Amino acid sequence: MTSRAPLPFDPIAEAARLWERELGPADDMAVVTSIMRVQQLLQAAVDATLKPRGLTFARFEALTLLMFSRSGALPMAKMGERLMIHPTSVTNIVDKLEQGRLVQRTPHPTDRRTTLVRLTPAGRRVARAAAADLTRDRFGLPTGTDPGAVHALTALLREIRAGAEDFAPDD
Amino acid sequence: MTSRAPLPFDPIAEAARLWERELGPADDMAVVTSIMRVQQLLQAAVDATLKPRGLTFARFEALTLLMFSRSGALPMAKMGERLMIHPTSVTNIVDKLEQGRLVQRTPHPTDRRTTLVRLTPAGRRVARAAAADLTRDRFGLPTGTDPGAVHALTALLREIRAGAEDFAPDD
DNA sequence: CTGATCTCAGTACTACTGACATTA
DNA sequence: CTAATGTCAGTATTACTGAGATCA
Numbered sequence: 001m002t003s004r005a006p007l008p009f010d011p012i013a014e015a016a017r018l019w020e021r022e023l024g025p026a027d028d029m030a031v032v033t034s035i036m037r038v039q040q041l042l043q044a045a046v047d048a049t050l051k052p053r054g055l056t057f058a059r060f061e062a063l064t065l066l067m068f069s070r071s072g073a074l075p076m077a078k079m080g081e082r083l084m085i086h087p088t089s090v091t092n093i094v095d096k097l098e099q100g101r102l103v104q105r106t107p108h109p110t111d112r113r114t115t116l117v118r119l120t121p122a123g124r125r126v127a128r129a130a131a132a133d134l135t136r137d138r139f140g141l142p143t144g145t146d147p148g149a150v151h152a153l154t155a156l157l158r159e160i161r162a163g164a165e166d167f168a169p170d171d
Numbered sequence: 172m173t174s175r176a177p178l179p180f181d182p183i184a185e186a187a188r189l190w191e192r193e194l195g196p197a198d199d200m201a202v203v204t205s206i207m208r209v210q211q212l213l214q215a216a217v218d219a220t221l222k223p224r225g226l227t228f229a230r231f232e233a234l235t236l237l238m239f240s241r242s243g244a245l246p247m248a249k250m251g252e253r254l255m256i257h258p259t260s261v262t263n264i265v266d267k268l269e270q271g272r273l274v275q276r277t278p279h280p281t282d283r284r285t286t287l288v289r290l291t292p293a294g295r296r297v298a299r300a301a302a303a304d305l306t307r308d309r310f311g312l313p314t315g316t317d318p319g320a321v322h323a324l325t326a327l328l329r330e331i332r333a334g335a336e337d338f339a340p341d342d
Numbered sequence: 343c344t345g346a347t348c349t350c351a352g353t354a355c356t357a358c359t360g361a362c363a364t365t366a
Numbered sequence: 367c368t369a370a371t372g373t374c375a376g377t378a379t380t381a382c383t384g385a386g387a388t389c390a
């Protein structure tokens with residue numbers, strides 16, 4: 001959260017202008033760069049909101065996933081699939097959450113290969129509190145962000161996710 | 172690039188449904204999560220495209236910035252400002268580019284505190300080739316992504332960047 | 343003296359590869 | 367035997383803090 005001085009011009013528009021002049025069509029470059037830059041801004045804001053509770057956005061997402069699951073517990077592999085993260089990253093994230101006593105590893109009742117991750121009462125409490133913090137801070141979105149723009153953005157990003165096979169198109 | 176099996180449903184829409192039921196309005200959560208997820212997909216695709224040339228997207232952006240500068244050289248601090256990255260990250264990225272002989276550190280002619288980073292001929296060549304690769308792969312965007320959607324997305328993200336003081340609004 | 347510029351050491355987080363033990 | 371599950375060791379990136387040297 002090192003508050004930078006804003007640039008006197010839009011760096012992406014400027015880059016697109018020069019790219020177009022020297023390298024060809026710049027539309028794809030401009031969107032992708034925009035997404036990267038906005039993600040960076042939001043990630044920093046969200047992590048700052050969560051820091052007092054010892055969470056990162058990745059850990060918060062894992063906690064939320066468990067909170068929304070029927071029994072409050074899921075296999076590691078299922079978590080990785082839903083969160084689109086690598087198996088070793090699941091191990092790492094669950095390690096940290098377990099150190100904070102927000103989740104607990106338990107054996108699967110029938111499949112002994114599988115480890116279930118279960119939300120503890122403290123985990124559920126922290127998840128709800130963190131969710132309230134994030135809602136209050138609008139997940140890092142600038143104050144005054146137009147709700148219509150939020151909807152439109154979500155819909156457009158959904159198209160891209162569908163095209164990238166993030167999920168089955170016929171939902 | 173571990174090609175995952177796509178989920179049989181949209182995980183973000185599903186999370187929004189449950190969030191709305193238990194925690195309140197989910198619109199902000201849905202956009203921000205969408206941006207994070209799409210960024211992850213694009214970052215992986217772009218890095219895969221650049222890997223054969225020994226570049227990451229961050230290093231490519233630094234190279235491009237130099238390519239578009241008047242003299243092909245910029246102070247480290249100026250680079251960090253434009254790319255929105257931390258001074259120590261600039262040091263790190265320039266280190267790697269210099270190891271690959273794509274840039275060269277040179278002293279500033281008048282301000283002896285400042286280090287100029289200059290593109291080498293090889294650096295310029297690699298930058299242009301990488302740009303061509305990325306253009307060919309549409310910067311990781313799914314094949315068939317609607318150009319209209321690309322424009323709309325860029326415009327909406329520009330609003331958010333402006334609101335976050337990424338640059339001066341009166342551009 | 344103040345402030346800017348850059349680097350270094352050390353830490354944290356996430357991603358990925360390859361290897362491995364266990365079990366369905 | 368094959369495939370799935372989870373973990374570990376090791377590596378690569380990037381981000382950030384704190385400290386310090388140099389210099390405008």
